[in-house]
Amino acid sequence: MPQLGPYALKNPWVLAPMAGVSEMPFRVLAFRMGAGLCPTELVSAQGLMRMNPRTVRYLRHDAEVERPYVLQVFGGEPDVMARASVMGKEAGAQVIDINMGCPVKKVTRSGAGSALLCDVPRAADVVRAIREATLLPVTAKIRTGWDANSRNYVEVASALVDAGASAIAMHGRTRAQGYSGKADWDTIRQLKAALPGTLVIGNGDVKTVEDAHRMLEQTRCDAVMIGRGALGNPWIFRQLNGGLPPDNDERCAVVLAHFETHCAFAGEELAAVRSFRKHLAWYAHGLRGASAFRAEVNTLDRGEAVHAAVRRFFQEAEADAEAAASDDYDLDYRTALG
Ligand SMILES: Cc1cc2nc3c(=O)[nH]c(=O)nc-3n(C[C@H](O)[C@H](O)[C@H](O)COP(=O)(O)O)c2cc1C
Secondary structure, eight states: OOEETTEEOSSSEEEOOOTTTSSHHHHHHHHHHTOSBOOOOEEEHHHHHTTOHHHHHTTOOOTTTOSSOEEEEEOSOHHHHHHHHHHHHHTTOSEEEEEEOOOOHHHHTTTOGGGGGGOHHHHHHHHHHHHHHHOSOEEEEEESOSSTTOOOHHHHHHHHHHTTEEEEEEESSOTTTTTOSOOOHHHHHHHHHHOTTSEEEEESOOOSHHHHHHHHHHHOOSEEEESGGGTTOTHHHHHHTTOOOOOHHHHHHHHHHHHHHHHHHHOSHHHHHHHHHHHHHHHHTTBTTHHHHHHHHTTOOSHHHHHHHHHHHHHTOOBOHHHHHHOOOOOOGGGOOO
């Protein structure tokens, strides 16, 4: 099984860091369903340094379940990243993951996220600074390059490993590609071939159990990271470990339990109900009546009403291949931060 610093992972299945999704309740759910690793969504190093209350709240985690607890930070300055990582360590982080894939201008403008791919010495300095300051295992999540003319992932990853990185996760698209086209799994194969002694985590377009096994086989990577394929489908991790898909009763119970932990985490009822709508939309994907259910829950603002709607919908849920195929409910990935 994959080894991350001193931590032996239970299996090679990793939940992708996803802003607004990979919060504590969803990470805990994914771990319980069998994921081997669930990093946090990206957290601003500047925000941590300034003790911004909203940023500090991202550090909440469940130390019993989240083992190891991987904190993803973003920033462009080695000393700021190092100081923020020390704060993360003090809050319980056991591994620091550096975001080097975020394509969003607000992030890249300050030299963070995928902008680090364009400045390899600085990217390596960030790894070194965090290693020296925290003594924790450091990992990085990269893309294949800034654009088609600068697919420098082997150079970037080799420099990061030389600087002390324990693992490299790579989304097989360039920054310029955003989420368009297909992830190029051959780049993941080439990265693993170039770094045979490093934990390489492949990422991009793994939607099914079959995809995950195919990625392992085709690329020889050590672990597979799943993002959009886990939205509304945390059971994918159980199925990857040989378990069964959920029946209606279980699906309903898990959605309700997720909602409860989400409410406790959000703290405020209306905010919780609103921010859970996206999860409900994903959970309903592929089930008969999904679009009417989404329209309904978008009008609800009380937890009790959500409970009732969830019970009505999921207890009677029937798979609907036709509806699933024509179901165009999707995220606007242009705003996705990885
Ligand atoms: C809603 C959303 C939010 C994301 N946020 C992050 C993030 O905070 N940090 C990060 O490294 N990647 C982020 N990503 C990128 C994913 O981790 C992953 O690299 C990408 O979705 C490709 O994997 P997939 O095809 O399995 O979804 C995000 C993606 C999505 C869809």
